[in-house]
Amino acid sequence: MSQLVIHSGTCITPFEVIKNGSILIEDGIIKQIGQGKKDFSTETSPHVDASGMFVIPGMIDIHVNGGKGANILDGTQQALKTMSEFHLRHGTTSMLPTIISSSISKMITAIKLVETAVNHPQSYKARILGSHLEGPYISKEQKGAHNPAHIRTATAEDYHPLLDYLETVRLITAAPEISGVLEFARSLEENDIIFSIGHSNAKYPQIVNAVGTGFSLVTHLYSVMSSITRQNLTRIPGVVESGLLLDELSVEIIGDNMHLPGSLIELIVKTKGIDKVILVTDAMRGAGMPDGSYYIGDKDDKNSIIVENGVAKTSDRQLLAGSTATMDVCLNTLISEAGLSLKDTVKTATLNPAKLLGIENQYGIIACGKKADIVLLDQNYQVQTVIVNGKIEYTKTNKGE
Template sequence: MRNEAWTHYYLVNGRVLTPHRMIAPGGLAIKDGRIHEVFSMKDCQIPEGANIIDVRNSLIIPGIIDLHLHGGGGADLMDGSAASIRKIAQTHAQGGSTGILPATLTNSLEDIKKALDTFSSEQEKTVDGARLLGVHLEGPYFSYEQRGAQDPRYLKNPDPEEYLELLERYPFIKRVSAAPELPGALDLGRELRKRNILASIGHTDAVYDEVVAAVEAGYSHITHLYSGMSGVRRVNCYRVAGAIEAGLLLDELTVEVIADGKHLPGSLLKLIYKCKGAERIALCSDALSAAGMPEGNYFLGSDESGQEIVVEDGVAWLPDRSAFAGSVVTGTQLLKTMVELAEVPLSEAVKMATITPARILNVDDSLGSLDPGKYADITVLRDDFTVVYTIVGGKIVYSS
């Protein structure tokens, strides 16, 4: 079903998950790209001849916001091509995501600029896919010891001349991940806070006190908690907490988890939920180009300068199988993992995939919940978490 010509229509006979309750049977009125009304079917008065989509008891939730991914459908942001950006947006819309924040990788400054230049020309164009919320600069300011799949050839300390140029030239950079223990990283955090850009702690070997200093400098988020991250260690025989424990303990920090059912077992997902709660956890895919593709050999980054990866058993690996390289899931699969593996209530899982990431990215005034006046970014799904419709700005961009 396509609704390009509809400026006013109704979703009816669904189970509507609002910030306050489930309305079943219920529906939404969508007008001029925004949510106009949320209603119970018992009380609604739909005009005769109105445009109606009957979702047949499907679940209607706010559009899923994925604040950390690299690609999908065989494409990667680092390809530096308009076609790749469109393919990523379409692939994640098929998975139920309505808003995405694609990430760069640790690479040469030349290749990072190429990717950002291309994104700059594509961001405002109409795309039949997920809304492009900006870019996440992931790297190159990372710890060598916790680099994971980040290319070690390009790791470096934060360079003010370099990052100030990027932040000035590309105002759509909405998030930067860095290891706060590196020389210059605290100054980077202060600069990001001044510009209202999300400063995130990632690929870090920091100890607890270094994370506290980072929070004081402006860092407020943890990149893929547990992945590429220090934990408890011994220093002169004494145990010292790491970035993982700091992320769990400090209320000032929000965290994200790769909820693919591979990176973290159910026990750790339960622990994170118990420590942080749905208001401080964002679900993310960290999806690579192989998301939505068959298993096999792919690249992390562009085919020209990226690293080889292997997709087996539903996850991406480095070729030597020494570490995961990222995930291959999208959208509603994140909800499925949290509900079935972590045994989190559906309403709480939805918060972690919608309003919490919206709040972390400072877009919750217009996205993240089914409130009248917000953009009509909506995910409609079945009980088995398969997608029925993905709606962005009132337009159906995917229909099963």
């Protein structure tokens, strides 16, 4: 039996805050939680002294395209390993690699890669939970940095080849106003896939229909989506207002401190309630890399974006193109820019995505019986240690590596 004890830290479970908290891990599972270390066998077990640190559940990023020069559409195991290892160092212990609009064959290659990673977790640092398909059935008017050549309507002929590879697809972002999208969602009712409204120009009645069809999330709220329009003399809510209004919808927020100022994050939290807010990076391959020019998505598309001062933009500098953020940066943004408490912030990065994915029985919470995916943060919310399945996968060295 392998044991690990984490002691003397401030544990944010995130239902409660336990000062001077200790956690006993056995064979990758949390066995005991308490205060002080007297009841924990720290003399015989390997232990981590978390004095002066915050101990939080491992973070779950449901929207991450790449990092450290790699993108899931590179289609290689090495690319996925690179993304997984890079984001782990920033506190992500589980992720949904996010595949943007591409040809069906390229998307299937990436989905198969994710499927292999789901089935062989020992080869990856941060756990690969499944894939997030962002497109291709989205609005051309709200394409953002997606290649318009790959954006299309959802015909049965187009998505038919996908149907054999859906086992590990957990989330699909689509625009409900696009022809065939609601039928596509309805045809997958049995597959336990979450549908999210994103890159969409939908108006309120179309969004209500989408919710009726089972859509339960809004992808990167406020970015590349409709807002209020006027029809004759009346105003019609768009995706932004509907996302805020409808209780059936949770919302992703990009916490890179570029997409959303603190004031809008405050508005979102105030309107939705903290339990419906899910923190994501939307990181692209320029995350963890120097400024420069990078291909977004599939390299063969040669769809270049630029990263200047750490900000990813389309080549005409008119739009943000994903982010270079990591989950630790996103945590910091919510605390420093939007004034959220650490406990609430941690919920948006752990418990809330776990609940959305229906995996809170194992992940996203520090409690007895859950997987021991745990992150230690210093007082400035910088990641110090990352534990996955009870195993220390990363410890920050003095060199900051």
